[in-house]
Amino acid sequence: MARVQFHRLSFAIVDDNSHVRRLLRTVLYSFGAREIYEAEDGLLGLEAVDRHHPDILITDLVMPNYDGFELVRTIRNPRGCSHSTVPIIMLTGHAEKRHVLMARELGVSEFLCKPFSADSVYQRVRSIIERPRAFLNVEGYYGPELRAPTKAPEEQRTSPVVPASRPAREPAEHRSEVFNPEDNMMEIEI
Amino acid sequence: MMAGESAEKVQLVEVANNLKEKVKITGTGKINMDAVERAEAALKELSSQFDGWLDEEIERLGRTHDAVREHGLVPPHSDELYRSAHDIKGQGDTFGYPLAATICGSLCKLLGSVEDQTQIPMELIDHHVNAVRRVKLDGIKTLDHPTGRAVAEQLGDLVLSYIETAAPAEDNGDAAAS
Numbered sequence: 131m132a133r134v135q136f137h138r139l140s141f142a143i144v145d146d147n148s149h150v151r152r153l154l155r156t157v158l159y160s161f162g163a164r165e166i167y168e169a170e171d172g173l174l175g176l177e178a179v180d181r182h183h184p185d186i187l188i189t190d191l192v193m194p195n196y197d198g199f200e201l202v203r204t205i206r207n208p209r210g211c212s213h214s215t216v217p218i219i220m221l222t223g224h225a226e227k228r229h230v231l232m233a234r235e236l237g238v239s240e241f242l243c244k245p246f247s248a249d250s251v252y253q254r255v256r257s258i259i260e261r262p263r264a265f266l267n268v269e270g271y272y273g274p275e276l277r278a279p280t281k282a283p284e285e286q287r288t289s290p291v292v293p294a295s296r297p298a299r300e301p302a303e304h305r306s307e308v309f310n311p312e313d314n315m316m317e318i319e320i
Numbered sequence: 321m322m323a324g325e326s327a328e329k330v331q332l333v334e335v336a337n338n339l340k341e342k343v344k345i346t347g348t349g350k351i352n353m354d355a356v357e358r359a360e361a362a363l364k365e366l367s368s369q370f371d372g373w374l375d376e377e378i379e380r381l382g383r384t385h386d387a388v389r390e391h392g393l394v395p396p397h398s399d400e401l402y403r404s405a406h407d408i409k410g411q412g413d414t415f416g417y418p419l420a421a422t423i424c425g426s427l428c429k430l431l432g433s434v435e436d437q438t439q440i441p442m443e444l445i446d447h448h449v450n451a452v453r454r455v456k457l458d459g460i461k462t463l464d465h466p467t468g469r470a471v472a473e474q475l476g477d478l479v480l481s482y483i484e485t486a487a488p489a490e491d492n493g494d495a496a497a498s
Contacts, residue, residue, distance in 0.1 A: 133345065133346050134345055135344050135345075135346070136343065136355065138342050138343050138344065139339065139342065139343060146403070147411070149376075149377070149407075149411060150407075150410070152366075153363065153411075156359070156362050156363060157359045157362070157363065160358040160361075160362040161355040161356075161358070161359060162355060185339055185342065186339075192402075192403055192406050193403075194396075194399070194400075194403065217337060217339075222410075223406055223409050244409075244410030244414075245410060245412075245413040245414040245421075247360075248356050248359035248360045249356050249360075251359075252355060258339065259339045259340050259343055260340060262337045262338070262339065262340065264332055264333075265332070266330060266331070266332060266333060267330075267331040267333045268330045268331065
């Protein structure tokens with residue numbers, strides 16, 4: 131049986147809701163993590179990431195002043211943050227595709243929907259540990275290599291090791307045709 | 321980037337994280353799920369506090385609602401109302417009140433789907449906030465409760481009807497989300 135030594139990992143939790151922070155802290159502590167930093171908004175979260183260089187950042191999306199998207203945007207700017215490659219799990223009640231895709235475009239590593247379970251947190255952390263992705267700087271995108279959609283084996287062998295679909299911003303009208311805002315994307319991989 | 325495009329524009333900044341080495345996965349085979357079971361047990365222990373936590377969240381919703389009634393649906397009051405409703409939408413299920421989460425989801429949809437929030441009828445917001453208070457007061461937790469279900473469905477229908485007649489938000493809700 132494989133065991134992960136969670137006590138070696140450090141986490142930063144950024145959420146303006148103290149109850150959510152408490153739930154997450156309880157879950158991570160139960161996994162074995164002992165180094166857990168908390169921040170109640172994006173600015174304090176950025177400070178925590180800069181100062182403590184956590185192994186994994188878990189951030190809410192909807193927060194006052196400086197929301198999760200702004201936080202990720204700042205972190206994924208090497209000139210704006212000293213730990214710009216930190217794996218980021220975005221935690222949110224906004225499970226629609228457009229939010230997932232926006233998170234992906236900004237360089238979020240994993241997407242986790244509220245309400246979350248201990249197992250869902252564990253799976254996201256495991257994914258970051260077990261399926262590490264190279265970090266790319268490509269045409270305005272700075273973030274983990276995007277997971278390619280399933281391809282035929284032949285195509286997989288010949289494709290370069292870069293995002294299968296560059297996170298380019300598509301025209302808004304195209305997006306609205308493609309994405310159903312009501313779709314729940316809890317299981318989507320970024 | 322599509323296959324065939326030049327890979328020269330791509331800069332590999334850094335190799336993937338080395339967390340796998342850091343956590344020193346010991347043993348082989350399936351991952352030991354003790355950690356998840358421990359966490360679930362810890363959450364169960366914590367759940368005795370969830371009722372009080374939801375009360376705090378509903379009090380907060382009430383405060384932001386009061387502010388909106390006093391100042392109108394304008395920032396920062398409208399944003400605060402949205403965030404407080406959004407928090408119950410996100411955690412109501414965990415706290416044992418999925419019905420409260422559903423009602424707050426309806427309120428979030430209302431606030432996030434129209435361009436001019438100041439035109440939203442205040443009564444519609446009042447109904448949502450009062451309904452959340454009521455379901456908590458009466459201990460109506462799920463949609464299995466006929467009255468609770470009827471209220472949630474009626475609120476949902478009212479929101480949909482209103483959204484259909486109002487101009488949509490530019491980014492279909494992102495403004496409220498940010």
